[in-house]
Amino acid sequence: MMSNPFRPQMAQQPPLAYNSMAELTRLAADTQMPLSQLKEMAAAQGQMQAAQESGKIEIPQVNFYPSRHSNTRKARRQDIKQAYRLLKPTKRSLWSPRRWWFGGKYRYNKNTTECCIDGCDVDHLIRVAGNIYDQIVDEETNQSLWDLYFKNPVTGEPEAFIARENVTSGRKMRGTYCPEHLHLYHLLCKWEKEEEREAEASTGTLNAKLKKGVSMVAVPMSVMRKKDDTPLELQKYAPFFEMMKADGIPIQRLYNEKGDNDIVMPIFDLRKFTGSPALVGGETMASVSVPSVQSAPNAVPTGGLDALLTATQEQLPEV
Numbered sequence: 001m002m003s004n005p006f007r008p009q010m011a012q013q014p015p016l017a018y019n020s021m022a023e024l025t026r027l028a029a030d031t032q033m034p035l036s037q038l039k040e041m042a043a044a045q046g047q048m049q050a051a052q053e054s055g056k057i058e059i060p061q062v063n064f065y066p067s068r069h070s071n072t073r074k075a076r077r078q079d080i081k082q083a084y085r086l087l088k089p090t091k092r093s094l095w096s097p098r099r100w101w102f103g104g105k106y107r108y109n110k111n112t113t114e115c116c117i118d119g120c121d122v123d124h125l126i127r128v129a130g131n132i133y134d135q136i137v138d139e140e141t142n143q144s145l146w147d148l149y150f151k152n153p154v155t156g157e158p159e160a161f162i163a164r165e166n167v168t169s170g171r172k173m174r175g176t177y178c179p180e181h182l183h184l185y186h187l188l189c190k191w192e193k194e195e196e197r198e199a200e201a202s203t204g205t206l207n208a209k210l211k212k213g214v215s216m217v218a219v220p221m222s223v224m225r226k227k228d229d230t231p232l233e234l235q236k237y238a239p240f241f242e243m244m245k246a247d248g249i250p251i252q253r254l255y256n257e258k259g260d261n262d263i264v265m266p267i268f269d270l271r272k273f274t275g276s277p278a279l280v281g282g283e284t285m286a287s288v289s290v291p292s293v294q295s296a297p298n299a300v301p302t303g304g305l306d307a308l309l310t311a312t313q314e315q316l317p318e319v
Helices: 021-031 035-055 072-087 122-127 145-149 179-202 205-211 232-247 270-274 304-315
Strands: 251-255 261-266
Touching: 021 035, 035 179, 072 179, 145 179, 232 251
Parallel strands: none
Antiparallel strands: 251 261
């Protein structure tokens, strides 16, 4: 077959699973692609190849090669374009009569147990090969593909991932993605989020949001509701403290070295209710200074305990 001169063929490269850590590090520097994503992709290819060798199941290789463009943004856009091309469902030939039947446009679109791209038996990879989806983990979130895409985000119940005709948009199909294609889809979603984040930071997207009635409101941290860490045994006394707070009764709080409140003491000052000058501030306790008895260290006054009490009373101020 003659190659298309307007679309040069990409040179075939060995799978990432065969590369060492040094080679992956060098590839990450050459392609502007994070090393963590290359490691995830190499792990996905390794798991699929191991399942192919042990389970005797035919698993096509995902021929994704990161762009080597020197510009990070342009390299990411080329990777996004290549990912869309590889993740689109496989269509039947234009000359196939089954393509023009109802629901026969795509070759692998029977149910959620086969990949819509290569027709891989997903049920075998889950039940026999040890659930490869659960073995491919995102290093940033420490969550596997099974946790991210095969569970209902609200209920947490197992739920099949359904592919779309245009990868991230379009009608839902009946097929799904094999682990390696699903990992590429996961990376594609990450790259598009980075594109949107950079676009919002560089362009005037705030004006477009304001036209849609969206406004940014700064909420003080003090207004936000704090988490109630009151023990269950003390929650029944909450109305009692609310009554003291309404009546203006001061409460003394003692904190430890870590800044945690260890002791709480309500103060009922009779002067507040009889009209006499009361405590000021509501959080301090009145103190009476008592002169200390100066004596030598470890010295016991002569005369025993009665002499000690007599000496102390003589130094106390008269009331």
